[in-house]
Amino acid sequence: MGKKRTAIVATGQTHHRSSRLDVNGIELINEAVTRCLEDGDLTIEDIDAVVIGNMDHFEGINYVDMWSIDGSGGFMKPTFKLTTGGTTGSTVGQSGFYLTSSGLFDKVLCIGWEKNSESDTTAAITTAFDPIWDRLVFAGAIGGLAVEATKYMSEYGATEEDAAYVAVRDRTHALNNPYAQLRKPITIEDVMTSPMLSDPIKLLDVCPRTDGACAVVWANEDYAEKICPRPAWFHAGSVKHPYNMLGDTDLSGLISMEMAAKEAYQKAGIKNPLKEIDVMELYLPYSCSGLSWIEALDLCERGGAPRLVRDGVTDMGGELPINPSGGVIATNCIGATALLRIAEAAIQIMDKGGDRQVPDVETALATGFGGCFWSDVTILSSKKP
Amino acid sequence: MSGIDNIAIVGVGQTTIERNKLGDTFADMVFEATQKALEDAGMTMDDIDNVITTSNDFWDGRTISTMAVNDACGAGLGKNISALEGDGTFSCFYGMTRILSGVYGTSLVVSHVKGSESENIHITNAIFDPIYMRPIGLDSLNSAAMQMRRYMSKYGVTEEQCAKVSVKNHKNALNNPYAQIKKEVSLEDVLESRLIADPLKLYDCSPVSDAAAAVIIAGGDRAKKAKKPVWVKGVGYCADAYFLGDRDLADAIALDMAASKAYEMAEITDPLEEIDVAEVYDAFSYMELMWYEGLGFCPIGAGGKLIDKGITEMDGALPVNPSGGLLSGHPVIVGGMIRLAEAVLQVRGDAGDHQVKDVNTALAHGINGACGQSHCVWIVGR
Numbered sequence: 001m002g003k004k005r006t007a008i009v010a011t012g013q014t015h016h017r018s019s020r021l022d023v024n025g026i027e028l029i030n031e032a033v034t035r036c037l038e039d040g041d042l043t044i045e046d047i048d049a050v051v052i053g054n055m056d057h058f059e060g061i062n063y064v065d066m067w068s069i070d071g072s073g074g075f076m077k078p079t080f081k082l083t084t085g086g087t088t089g090s091t092v093g094q095s096g097f098y099l100t101s102s103g104l105f106d107k108v109l110c111i112g113w114e115k116n117s118e119s120d121t122t123a124a125i126t127t128a129f130d131p132i133w134d135r136l137v138f139a140g141a142i143g144g145l146a147v148e149a150t151k152y153m154s155e156y157g158a159t160e161e162d163a164a165y166v167a168v169r170d171r172t173h174a175l176n177n178p179y180a181q182l183r184k185p186i187t188i189e190d191v192m193t194s195p196m197l198s199d200p201i202k203l204l205d206v207c208p209r210t211d212g213a214c215a216v217v218w219a220n221e222d223y224a225e226k227i228c229p230r231p232a233w234f235h236a237g238s239v240k241h242p243y244n245m246l247g248d249t250d251l252s253g254l255i256s257m258e259m260a261a262k263e264a265y266q267k268a269g270i271k272n273p274l275k276e277i278d279v280m281e282l283y284l285p286y287s288c289s290g291l292s293w294i295e296a297l298d299l300c301e302r303g304g305a306p307r308l309v310r311d312g313v314t315d316m317g318g319e320l321p322i323n324p325s326g327g328v329i330a331t332n333c334i335g336a337t338a339l340l341r342i343a344e345a346a347i348q349i350m351d352k353g354g355d356r357q358v359p360d361v362e363t364a365l366a367t368g369f370g371g372c373f374w375s376d377v378t379i380l381s382s383k384k385p
Numbered sequence: 386m387s388g389i390d391n392i393a394i395v396g397v398g399q400t401t402i403e404r405n406k407l408g409d410t411f412a413d414m415v416f417e418a419t420q421k422a423l424e425d426a427g428m429t430m431d432d433i434d435n436v437i438t439t440s441n442d443f444w445d446g447r448t449i450s451t452m453a454v455n456d457a458c459g460a461g462l463g464k465n466i467s468a469l470e471g472d473g474t475f476s477c478f479y480g481m482t483r484i485l486s487g488v489y490g491t492s493l494v495v496s497h498v499k500g501s502e503s504e505n506i507h508i509t510n511a512i513f514d515p516i517y518m519r520p521i522g523l524d525s526l527n528s529a530a531m532q533m534r535r536y537m538s539k540y541g542v543t544e545e546q547c548a549k550v551s552v553k554n555h556k557n558a559l560n561n562p563y564a565q566i567k568k569e570v571s572l573e574d575v576l577e578s579r580l581i582a583d584p585l586k587l588y589d590c591s592p593v594s595d596a597a598a599a600v601i602i603a604g605g606d607r608a609k610k611a612k613k614p615v616w617v618k619g620v621g622y623c624a625d626a627y628f629l630g631d632r633d634l635a636d637a638i639a640l641d642m643a644a645s646k647a648y649e650m651a652e653i654t655d656p657l658e659e660i661d662v663a664e665v666y667d668a669f670s671y672m673e674l675m676w677y678e679g680l681g682f683c684p685i686g687a688g689g690k691l692i693d694k695g696i697t698e699m700d701g702a703l704p705v706n707p708s709g710g711l712l713s714g715h716p717v718i719v720g721g722m723i724r725l726a727e728a729v730l731q732v733r734g735d736a737g738d739h740q741v742k743d744v745n746t747a748l749a750h751g752i753n754g755a756c757g758q759s760h761c762v763w764i765v766g767r
Contacts, residue, residue, distance in 0.1 A: 003487035055449070056442040056470070062511035063441075065471065066754035069627045076642060079624040079759065080475045083442070084468045085449035091467045095479065102485035104389075128449040237488075239467065241460040244452045259463055371449050 004220040005385055006100040007231030008346040009107075010040025016181040016212035016331045019117035025059055026071035029113045032213035032336075033073055036109070039352075040217050040227045047217070048105040050074040053082045053092035053112050054335030057127060058119035072111055085128060086283065086370015087239070088112060089214070089338030093366075094378060096218035097234040106220055107227075112339035113213035121209050121334075128371070130245055138246045141285070142206065144373070146198040148251045149288035153200065155252065156303035158291055160200050164191035165309050166290030167205050167329055173316060174326020176355040181210050181331045191287070205287040205329075212333030214340045221384070232346035232364070232380040236267035241374040249373050254289075256375035257296035257367070264365075264377040265298070274299050274313075277379075278361040279348045280322045281341040283369040284329065290314075294322070296375075297365075316358065324348065324356040338368030342378050349382045389650055392481055393614035394765060395491075396426025396601035397726035402565040402714030405501035406595040411445065414597035415497050416457040422493070422599035427612040433601070434489035435465040439476040439496035441718050443508045458495045458599070465489075472666075473722025474751030474761035477600055478620055484604035491607055496719040497597035505593060512755050514628065523629075525668075525755065526590070530582035532634040532756045533671040537584070539635040539686070542674060544584055546689035548575035550670040551588045551712055553698055558709025560738035563723075565594050565714030575670070589670040591715030598722040600729075615729045615765050618746065619653070621646025622761035629756060640679030640750075640760040647748075648681070651764040656681045656748070657696075657703055660764070662731045662741040663748040664724035667710040672757065673697075676750060677705070680762070699741070707731070707739040721751020721761060728765050 012035030014020070014028055023031065029052070037043060050072050052065050061067050065074065065081035072079065084091045089112040096110040122140045129139035138144065152158060168188055174180040186204055194203035217227075224231040238260040243249040261273070270276045280297070284290045291305035299320065300308045308314065314322040325344040328337055345364035347353050362383060368376035398421025400406070400414050409417075415438075423429060436459045440450035447453055451468035460466045469476035473496035480492030509525035536542055552572055558564035570588055578587035608614050623646070625639035626632050644656070653659045665680070667673040674688030682703060683691040691697060697705035706712075708727045711720050728747035730736040746766040753759040 003485075057448045060511060060515070062443040062508060063471070063754050066512065066624065066758045067514070067627055069624055074624050075626055076623060076639065078622045080479070080622070080753075081470045082467055082479075083449070083470050084451055084466075095467065098479070098483045098486045098488070101487065102482035104482060104485065124448050127447050128452055130453070131447075237465075239465045240463060241452075241455050241466050242463055244454075244456045244461070371452050 004101050004103050005233060006097055006218055006220045007224040007233040008216050008380065009219045009224050009228035009231050010036050010042060010217040011343040011346055012036025012039055013179050013214045013340060013343060014212045015179055016210045016333055018181060018208060018210060020211035025115050026068055028115060028211060029068050029071035029111060029213050032215040033071065033111060036215035036217055042217060044073040047073060047077065047107055047109045049078040049099055049108045051080060051082060051092050051095045051108065051110045053088040054114050055083060055085060055088065055124065057124035058121060059115050073109065084371060086334060087338055087368035087374050087376045088335045089340065090342065090368025090376035090378060091239060093216060093339045093342035094237045096216065097237060100218045100220045106223055108218045109215060110339065111213065111215045112336035114333040114335040115211045116209035116333065117211050134246045142198045142201060144246055145286050146201050149200050151251050152288060152292045158306045160192065161188060162291060162306035163205060163287035164188045167191050167287040169315055170323050170327040170329040173324050173356065174330035177325045180326040181208055201286055207285045207328045207332035210331050210333040212331065212336050214336040214343050216343050216346065228350060230350050230382055232349040233384055235381045235385055236264040236379040238263040239376045241371055243372040246372060254293045254296040254373060254375060256373055257293050260375045260377040261297045264379050268379045273297060274320055277320060277363050277365050279324060279358045279364045280320065281325060281344040281366045282322055282327065283338050283341055283367045284327055285369060321358045324353060324358055338376065341366035341368065345380050349380055389617050389619065391605050391608055392484060392617040393603055393608035393611055394600055394617065394729045395603045395608060395611035395614050396422040396428060397729050398422030398425055399563055399598040399723055399726055400596050401563050402594050402596040402716055404565060404594065411453040411497050411499065412457040415454040415495050418597040418599035419458045419493065419495055422601050426601045428601065430459055430462055432491060433459055433464060433493045434491045435483055436460060437476045437480045437492060437494045438468045439473045439718055441470050443511055444498050444503050444717060446502065454497060458493060471753040472751035472761065473598060473719055474725055474749065474763060475622060475753065477602065477722065477725060478622060478761060480602050481617065484602060491601060491603045493599060493601050495597065495599045496722045498716045498718045499595045500593035500716065501595050526585065527582045528629060528755050529669050530585045533584055533669065536635040536671055536675055542689040544576060545572065546692055547589060547670040547674060548572050549692045550667060550673045551575045554667060554706050554710040554712040557699060557707050557739060558713030561708045564709045566592055585669060591668050591711040594714045594716040596716035596719050598719045598726055600722060600726060613733050615732045618766050619647035619650030619764040624759035634756055637675050637679030637757055640676060643760040643762045644680045647762040647764050653764065660703060660746050660748050661744040662707060663703060663705045664708060664727045665705055665750040666721060666724065666752045667706055667712050668715060670712065673705065704741045707741055724751060725749040725763055732765055732767060
């Protein structure tokens with residue numbers, strides 16, 4: 001018992017929109033769950049346990065695991081909720097690995113969701129921070145990111161145009177993803193002339209708020225290949241949340257991502273990520289993170305990201321495509337966002353990506369970002385570990 | 386589910402339970418519980434492979450409530466971490482699976498709450514459906530009152546029988562240094578106490594509390610080498626329907642399911658006979674009687690008769706809540722983790738003045754959601 005190899009065998013997601021007035025939260029969750037079960041030709045009877053995650057203060061629902069049971073399928077099943085802010089989706093996604101690998105469950109359904117149209121997102125995020133020290137001066141999502149971007153640009157001479165390349169890349173990729181929220185092409189000029197939100201972050205540099213849900217099924221090695229001809233096997237996971245006060249956080253590079261990537265690469269035996277990983281689905285909530293954070297992922301040396309991105313290395317057809325789905329800049333249903341990264345990585349391995357499919361994917365990496373500059377990394381592969 | 390091999394609880398820590406820990410932040414409480422658990426296990430943070438926090442954003446008034454405590458339990462040291470929202474028994478289950486996966490050798494699981502900084506009525510009203518149920522004013526108290534009424538009317542259980550739980554647990558709490566309320570109450574005291582939500586009276590209800598707890602779980606050789614390992618024999622958890630109207634509130638079907646799984650793993654066929662002590666989630670007096678039934682200590686509807694016979698008293702065949710239970714201090718979220726910590730202490734013989742004699746096998750129980758929608762049952766032993 002225990003230590004079973006385990007893989008993602010099915011995924012499902014909603015058609016993400018800024019406002020899904022046609023469904024309530026439970027129905028939104030059920031849309032993703034139903035599609036996920038259909039993807040694996042499964043029924044809810046096949047599922048041994050359910051894990052769900054979101055951020056309570058967005059929808060104002062307490063005990064979401066209990067409330068959502070008619071949509072999640074958790075009725076008369078082992079069910080619990082995990083939540084870690086922006087990284088909720090990655091912590092929920094990884095939980096399916098631990099639960100199935102433990103040998104206690106064969107098949108586990110993991111769900112992330114958010115209905116941001118019902119939330120005051122920034123007000124809710126603001127309460128994450130210490131009420132005495134951080135909340136009054138430095139809380140919310142965008143302020144800290146603006147400081148990080150300014151620091152990166154001043155340190156390495158990167159420009160706002162360099163950052164805009166990331167936004168244009170992800171939004172261009174989103175045109176291939178039928179589920180993405182923002183599916184309208186944009187140019188560098190569009191980004192540069194969009195309204196300033198928090199200097200240097202402009203409207204088109206940053207992610208939207210989205211209504212959406214995502215679900216994946218994990219199955220252990222006794223079932224995985226029977227459900228999915230090409231399962232996405234778990235190779236490594238790492239979750240680093242080293243800070244809890246914004247004032248303490250070192251913003252010279254994303255330290256947590258460096259820690260998480262180093263550990264995950266070591267666990268997965270990856271020495272040269274640019275060469276050995278075929279596709280990445282990264283939680284990049286705004287454009288400049290697509291520069292600094294891929295350096296933390298060791299794709300190039302510090303300050304080298306603008307060149308790498310401008311050279312098209314991370315475009316579809318490039319050496320290492322990043323965010324074929326269009327990423328977070330195109331769709332951001334927060335509790336689902338990091339699970340979508342894992343699901344999209346699995347979709348690429350399963351070769352089910354349709355217009356957004358990268359050819360011949362063996363190894364894929366997904367990240368989560370959130371909290372106080374926290375990072376989670378998950379590495380999946382078509383190769384059984 | 387199959388059985389569980391070589392998993393032990395190797396350290397437990399809890400703060401005192403108090404009405405208002407004015408001098409402590411969330412992080413202070415979690416740090417204290419963590420230190421106590423490490424000391425109990427004879428470990429340092431170097432021995433901790435990963436961490437799970439347990440909290441609730443509504444109770445804490447903070448989004449990402451794990452963020453307030455993650456440096457107090459090891460995330461600042463670069464430990465891999467996750468955060469469960471719900472009762473601590475569930476997060477301990479997750480911590481255990483992370484060991485069984487083979488990735489980690491040990492898991493530190495912590496939980497905290499400050500009821501003193503919370504608004505119970507508004508927070509528990511937010512558990513209910515926003516369209517149909519919140520506007521009628523449902524909260525944890527009046528929903529429990531409905532459950533108690535339904536339970537009494539379906540099975541003929543009396544207010545006196547419920548009150549006996551309160552008398553027993555308050556008496557037991559006199560011997561527990563961590564308990565918040567240490568006050569002997571008589572049957573008359575309970576029955577004549579102020580009406581909270583008919584038929585619930587003040588002493589049928591658990592108090593508002595602040596506390597934190599920590600549990601260290603280890604597997605394989607790490608468990609075998611532990612100073613005082615208490616072995617996990619079985620665990621099960623299960624969730625019932627959400628809408629109160631979709632359930633018969635008198636019957637704890639999800640508890641029956643969770644307990645059956647735990648018993649199957651632990652190879653327990655006659656729980657009353659084979660379990661030596663139980664710590665159950667007595668948020669309200671009547672709940673303990675209902676949980677007796679769900680846990681199979683007696684037939685359905687016979688919880689009142691079980692307490693009448695004195696079987697669950699300290700000197701009975703199966704003492705329940707020797708710690709004084711939640712009626713003597715109810716830190717939500719932490720509640721079930723303290724039950725598990727107490728079960729561990731009982732198996733080790735370390736429960737001090739509230740020690741039950743010759744404990745080989747102990748049961749701990751946690752709940753989540755309104756009226757015990759979800760249950761988690763642990764069996765631990767030598």
